Amino acid sequence: MTAYGHIPGEPVECLSIAVELRKEEVTDSAGNLAWRVGFRIGGGIDQDPTRAPYKYPDSGIYITHIDLDSPAERTGLRKHDKILQVNGNDFTMLTHDKAVKYIKQYPVLQMLIARASIPPISLH
Template identity: 70%
Template structure:
């Protein structure tokens, strides 16, 4: 089984990668202190996948962009990684807005991701 094409609410067994991301405080062009993560997400159980710029096989939360030299790229996140958990919260049944709120609420993110080029778990 893989994490892709997963039905929300169904049990999932797949290889996953734990990532620890430390957000960065920077001063933006307006002189304001902002917290930088360095990635964007797409998807969610409330989104219409036919309107998405990328054709993902399910309603999961996916990383749609990773900025170079950002906390996300330094942590090893890649475009099209599927987010399974953030700080222990299940992201397989998450709306887009809730996912954004969970990502914004902590300065350190413990993320569990699935990556398409990892082999599926075999049942030997």
């Protein structure tokens, strides 16, 4: 089985990558303390995947950009990785805004990622 083309709310069995991402503390342009994660996301159950700039096969949360020399790059995240879980919370049934808010909420993200280059599980 694969995580790509997954129907929200349905169980999914797939190989995944566990990633611990520790955000960097930075000062923004206004002088405020902020946490840098180093990636952007797209998708969500409230989004139409056929209208997205990248043609993903479902309404999951996908990494659409990785900043150079960022916590995301150093932990091995890649553009087009699908986020399955963050800190134990299911990311396969979230709206885009809820996913963004959740990612911003914590300084450390324990993530499960699906990657298209990992072959699907054979259940034979």
